[in-house]
Amino acid sequence: MAKEKGFVTEITPQSEDFSRWYIDVIKKAELMDYSPVRGCIVFRPEGYELWENIQRDLDRRFKETGHRNAYFPLFIPESFFQKEKEHVEGFNPELPWVTEAAGEPLEERLAVRPTSETMFGHMYAKWIQSYRDLPVLINQWANVVRWEKRTLPFLRTSEFLWQEGHTAHETEQEAREETMRMLHVYRDFVQDFLAIPVIMGQKTPSEKFAGAVDTYSIEAMMKDGRAVQAGTSHYLGTNFAVAFDIKFLDRENQLQFTHTTSWGVSTRLIGALIMVHGDDRGLALPPKVAPTQAIMIPIGPPKTRDVVMPRVDELFAQLKQAGVRVRVDDRSDVSPGWKFNEYEMRGVPLRIEIGPRDCENGQAVLVSRISGEKRIVQQANLVEEVERMLEEIHNDMFERAKQFREDNFRSLDTLDEMKAFLEEKRGFVEAGWCGSAACEKTVKEETGATSRNIPFEPTSHKSTCLVCGEKAAHTVAFARAY
Amino acid sequence: MAKEKGFVTEITPQSEDFSRWYIDVIKKAELMDYSPVRGCIVFRPEGYELWENIQRDLDRRFKETGHRNAYFPLFIPESFFQKEKEHVEGFNPELPWVTEAAGEPLEERLAVRPTSETMFGHMYAKWIQSYRDLPVLINQWANVVRWEKRTLPFLRTSEFLWQEGHTAHETEQEAREETMRMLHVYRDFVQDFLAIPVIMGQKTPSEKFAGAVDTYSIEAMMKDGRAVQAGTSHYLGTNFAVAFDIKFLDRENQLQFTHTTSWGVSTRLIGALIMVHGDDRGLALPPKVAPTQAIMIPIGPPKTRDVVMPRVDELFAQLKQAGVRVRVDDRSDVSPGWKFNEYEMRGVPLRIEIGPRDCENGQAVLVSRISGEKRIVQQANLVEEVERMLEEIHNDMFERAKQFREDNFRSLDTLDEMKAFLEEKRGFVEAGWCGSAACEKTVKEETGATSRNIPFEPTSHKSTCLVCGEKAAHTVAFARAY
CATH class of the missing domain: 3.40.50.800 (Anticodon-binding domain)
Known part of the structure; x- marks a missing residue:
């Protein structure tokens, strides 16, 4: 790769160095530039317009399914994170803290939001009194920050842009329906608008969102065979309702906790669409998202x-x-x-x-x-x-x-087969899994691949765990992931 | 005002207590709610949709005048603020600081952006090499934070939403034309879309943006006679170009500093449209911005x-x-x-x-x-x-x-006349001003009114300063302001 004054003049071939190809392409096409702040990028107009097009189409889909937009504060008091145990454990290691403002130390530290379940939870508790106030269906377009150790433009940056939907419902069933509805909205959007095929399924317990009962995802395969989680939808049960006291009088005049959901996609979709469609000549943009068609x-x-x-x-x-x-x-x-x-x-x-x-x-x-x-x-x-x-x-x-994706996908039975496949080429492996965290960990340690999700529609239903050989509880899609 | 469970049931009449009327209306109409973070509000769907409608129309106007959107980082390194002396003096007292992240203290403190001239300046210095790269015409929709002592929903909140345009040009003339173009875009938008008449003019030196050569504004009168600055446009000269080394080879192959501008409007427009049009029955929304027409x-x-x-x-x-x-x-x-x-x-x-x-x-x-x-x-x-x-x-x-506005506007000659008028009723006063900061300060101390701007089209041209009686350099619009 030749460089001159910071400008990329030639694009490294994908086969030579995929990561280098990616950086060459996004810099040469002026989608982004590195900023002076660690792990944060500048979305240049050519890159930001991709996000504007994504926003416009997704926003329409959210509104068609009855959601409205709102805007909640950037800062979250430290005490809020303490209220949901798994949530604080999941996010604490990545939080940036505002400790002083206007020349004085703050009484309570404020986190820059990594996600807003806690803030929405706090406000929903104020707004929801009765079943007549439900469901509450709100989405927010916002910036969020997670202080990541290793960053990659669009795919993993310390600050990124996203939307986060937060809904509250009378019953578990309604909340679960909402969780699945939004997962399908994401699937349809990513396939119909970004021309990216995805595998829809449920996350294993070790990969689910910090504070969720169940997490669902859509997973896409990049041209280097690695996975990108392109969207997630969470059924949160009453976890955040209990933590933030979101209660309502039900139809029998009994106080109940609401069932909540959250769901989000982010600017990592830009990274995904580049890595799925690009080639040695550069970007290849699907017509619906392309700024210039x-x-x-x-x-x-x-x-x-x-x-x-x-x-x-x-x-x-x-x-x-x-x-x-x-x-x-x-x-x-x-x-x-x-x-x-x-x-x-x-x-x-x-x-x-x-x-x-x-x-x-x-x-x-x-x-x-x-x-x-x-x-x-x-x-x-x-x-x-x-x-x-x-x-x-x-x-x-x-x-x-x-x-x-089909060319780089294998339905296999044993860890040895999986290792052999991943040595030969990168890709996704579908295999049986007994359900134990230990076997999942073994896969990761031996292959670098993590469980992406438990596909709703696996290509075949596996009967034994690829690691321990015991009865398989699920058929899982594994891959190395961004 | 009767309250029950935090809900407003009756609206205080404007004549009884205008501030209370304002809070009653925005709470009862569910435009906002207070958040647990000092000075930050939640924009509820009814309020946020006003902002969405404002965004859509303004964004179209920006694009029609050749601008593109981008997104720059939320955090600004402390050292950036030191580079432009007036800028740091103006904003330092209001900055919140991130001092630790992911469990460790940061090497350099990061400000949460109060505005982004410095970050744009830093990036523009990388992107601009030649006159062929100019003009650069970029806008950003973003959240910004200024740790305000006294806050008022929409009109002055610690975190608010806005757009900030930042442009770089070959010559002073082009930059000044851009500054005026965007001021007129704002004037047209506020009048045609929000049905708010405004006074367009130039800020006095004491009221200009920290780091600007010249600041222009549009000023609107609220129903209590106070002013709201509804939009500002700044000619920054080469101040930020010098501070951030934004240089280009001109048509004669000489290195020159670019001339830059910046301009912005914010969610305070929501506050303004409520205070301009609302009455004792509640909100009155102009049709073009109304979520429901x-x-x-x-x-x-x-x-x-x-x-x-x-x-x-x-x-x-x-x-x-x-x-x-x-x-x-x-x-x-x-x-x-x-x-x-x-x-x-x-x-x-x-x-x-x-x-x-x-x-x-x-x-x-x-x-x-x-x-x-x-x-x-x-x-x-x-x-x-x-x-x-x-x-x-x-x-x-x-x-x-x-x-x-006409009923509450007076063209007057002396400070005594102004005091008498402002004792009788609130409103705007147009008067001559010699140009000295001392006389401007006297007006503020004696009446509480500040210079809003030097109108391009005053109702009359004054010949003497209302304070010292010396020759007037300008005719100024004064008012108490939000």
Whole structure:
């Protein structure tokens, strides 16, 4: 990798060094930059716009399922963390503390929120009196901080952006339904919008959220075979209700604790979509999340500009009118070839080339970023052709990601098989598990892989534990994870 | 004011106690609640949705003027503040400090950002090399913290939400044009979207932003005659460029410092719109920002429900289809009268009543929240009638606010006149000022009023200073301010 003045000039091939490839791509495409604060990045406009697009679509899905947004304080009093035992044990090692303000020490230290179950719990206890106040369905878009030892842009940063939904319900059943509803919202969103196939399932006890009764996740496979947890949804039982005294008078006039849930996705989705779709030429952005869906590049010698540009402007206006996020690069100081490389590196899903010959024939050339397929289409049908090809590119990306996952996925029976597989290539392993934390730990120590989740739909149901050989309680998906 | 279990049951009249009225209204309408963290509030869904609507419209205006969003770190190293002398003096007294994280003391204390000129400056120095990299036009939506001594929900809270634009330019002229462009964006937005008339002008040196060369503001008058600074735009000169070494090679290949700007509005706009438009019945929300623009209430005895409801549902669908934010309250356990009061208190701009007689006649009744005007309209034209009346309500609200401001505004010549006016009633005073900080201070000490700004278009140009009687350098708008 050659570097000059901090700018990446060449992208390291994935096969040579995947981590280096990742950093090269996100820097060269100007998605982020390192900040002077340990583990915190700057989301540059090209990267932040991915998050804006994710937000817009997810927010719509949250509102369609009856949720409203709110905003709760950044700071959480230390005493709040003490109220839920598992929660404090889980988060204490990662908390940054505000100890002084305006020149004076604080009476009580304030944590910068790593998540907000405690603050929501405190407020819900004030707002909820009766079953008539339930359910409470609130989401928050916010920044959170977890002082991580090892960080990686987007995938694990000390400060990150996310949404956290917090809901309170009359009954366990309703709360469990909500937990699953939001898990499905995440699954649908990640597959339909980001073109990332995921494995939906339940976390094992050792991997569940600190304070949850049950945690569910969707897990995606990166191009290096490692897993990224792309979203989680938690049934919290009455744990936080008891800790924060969230009680209500039920329909029989009895005081009950509410059942609560929480669920979240974060800016790590940006890291996931880069690692799932990118290639040696750079980013490859699924059309629905891409800031620029189509780039129009006029072709041909300077003297033909007068013929080509008016047509380009006209077609640009039509596409924009139709809601396509399209841009024109009509610079004359760089060659079309240079532009082709540039927008491929930036992951723009579709290129539209228009030259003088195309104008004579009333044609345009569409080129897919992902497959390289070239398609000659009629200018008269350009909007429909572009819309169709963008949809095909989305499907193509999803299918390629799914095929890659299948190619790097094994359903195995023993730890030795798993070790052999993971030595040969990285990937996911599905295997039986007896349910003991000891066997789970053995897998981790011997292979570096952790249990990702207990898939709702395993490819096969295993009968014995891959470690101890005893009866399997579950079939588990294992992988090394980010 | 009667209270029960923390719920406000009656609203204190504005004339009795304006501050109490404000708190009663925002609590009863469930816009906010106090949090357990000093000076921080919870933005409840009804309040947060106002901010979402503000964001959506402002964000569009920012993008139309060529800006893109990004996200910069929450934490700012202590050393950054030391680099710009006025900046550190201005903000140091209000900073909260993170001193430990993950169980260990930090090597360098981190401030929780009160504003981000320093962090943007640091990053811009990395990104900007040549005039070809300019201008850089970035905005950020974020939370910021200023540890305020006296707080008031929305108007002055320790943590608040805002946007901060930070731009870098080749020349002073371009940066000054940007500064004014964004001031005008704010003026247009606040007047066109929030129906709040504002006075646009330049801050005096004592009131300008810590680190700015020139600060401009828009100032609004609340119903108690006090001012709220509704938006500010700063020309920062090369102050932050010098402090953070933001240099570029200009067109003559010479190294130059960039000229930078910053500009922001915050959630205090929510406080302003409540205090400008609200009345003794509660909130009054301008239609463009109102979460619910129209509330449909079926009228008449239960037996007529079968006639009325299908028609209500049909009209509701038409309005929703047309993009009106409309809701139906078809509860049968509360009376129409109770609903009228409820939605008036919540500030819904337009009420639509439909009863059996209306259905017979193909009519509906529209009632304005702000004037109480009742209008009988044809159901066949309901969409147009509703859209027209919402627009009229917006104009009505703007005109009322403007009239109120004119009624409580005086162009005066001496401090004695000003004192007499402010004893009689609260309001804004326009007067001549010699330009000395001493005279400005005298005004503040004697009247409690501060210079709000030097209006671009004063009602008259004053020739003498209201304090010392010397030649006036400027005509200034003074007011007590939130």
